[in-house]
Amino acid sequence: MKTLVTGSDGFIGSHLVEELVCRGCHVKALAFYNSFGSSGWLEYLPSEVHNQVEIVFGDIRDADFVMNVMRGCQVVFHLAALVGIPYSYQAPASYVDTNVRGTLHVLQAAQTLGTDRVIHTSTSEVYGTAQFVPITESHPLRAQSPYAATKIGADQLALSFHDAFGAPVSIVRPFNTFGPRQSLRAVIPTIISQIASGNRKLKLGALHPTRDFTYVKDTVRGFTAIAEADTSVGKVVNVGSNYEISIAQLVQLIADVMGVHVEVETESTRLRPAESEVERLWADNSLARTYFGWTPHYVGRDGLRSGLKETADWFINEDNLKHYHPQRYGV
Incomplete structure (x- = not known):
């Protein structure tokens, strides 16, 4: 084909x-x-x-x-x-x-x-x-x-x-x-790349929204x-994975996966306009199961943790991390 x-x-x-x-x-x-x-x-x-x-x-x-x-x-x-x-x-x-x-x-x-x-x-x-x-x-x-x-x-x-x-x-x-090769426009590579480059005080946007x-x-x-x-x-x-987690909880999970302690500093430039922020996303994936039998392999907190570990392992490789500029925020 x-x-x-x-x-x-x-x-x-x-x-x-x-x-x-x-x-x-x-x-x-x-x-x-x-x-x-x-x-x-x-x-x-x-x-x-x-x-x-x-x-x-x-x-x-x-x-x-x-x-x-x-x-x-x-x-x-x-x-x-x-x-x-x-x-x-x-x-x-x-x-x-x-x-x-x-x-x-x-x-x-x-x-x-x-x-x-x-x-x-x-x-x-x-x-x-x-x-x-x-x-x-x-x-x-x-x-x-x-x-x-x-x-x-x-x-x-x-x-x-x-x-x-x-x-x-x-x-x-x-x-x-999320996963290897994702740009810093997304929150997971933003967190991982800052930690991988040696930072322990992370610069992020809103921490309260939840995502799947x-x-x-x-x-x-x-x-x-x-x-x-x-x-x-x-x-x-x-x-979607049918598992919801807040950005704040995500930060701690990634820090745990990477074996570090971190603090977070919220930067106003990284915040969306108040009415533009999507506060909560959580997928119902039952239709995918019904139509064609798709279910995620990376399921729940343990599945998320496994995916984060694979992603972090990719980012900490110097040949991969060199493509990123974790200290530079760009739209």
Whole structure:
């Protein structure tokens, strides 16, 4: 099977490419065009995996390019997006262009080309602060950031193409995924990288919100399971661990895993606007079990601890840590 992964050069995308190659797929990996010729995290895949990947550079904001790159692909995993929430406050138009218009280009190309399946990537941020827990797929949507608004727009476009044109679209809605190769825009690598670089007084944002953290190996298994299940067409499916933990508790768990004592200093620059903070996320993943038998392997506190240990082991490797700047906060 020939597959295309957009956003393949990113965190989840690179892990998905690795999983698909291991499953015997022919993988075309779309990386964002840049003058350095960098394919992002794809460059750090094991050589036996990297050598089997067809890497293409381009931009999903270009409709003609998207049409051409999707030609001949049976399954498209659409992950390309702008995902940094703080930057969405500063440049919301770029999020509309990439997340909404880019998704439209993928859907239109799939319709024209007769693509067998499109797996569109959503986010738990579309739910906003939980109105009930655990959060099912029927939970109301509330955009508390421009990023979330564009992801809701992209999700609704995908569903509209299914309803209006019968497009074979499925929507995977990951909760807070973590693991090796994640950027410092996320809280877990922010904590781990500061500790790994020798800091014991951590600089973080809000500590009271709760999240449902899902290890990246579980997340990419969710992607492949959705792609294989005809019952997921036209559906939105949560991929989450069904375990809730506060950021404050998370800090202590990571410190325990890494064998250190830490203190936390809250920096105002790392805080979201008060009404924009998503206070609580906790996934109900029963639909994934019902539709295609997916369940997380990293379950509960022990599973989270295991995933954190694997992530910390990766970050403390100097060859990996050198790619990060833990003392520098950037949106």
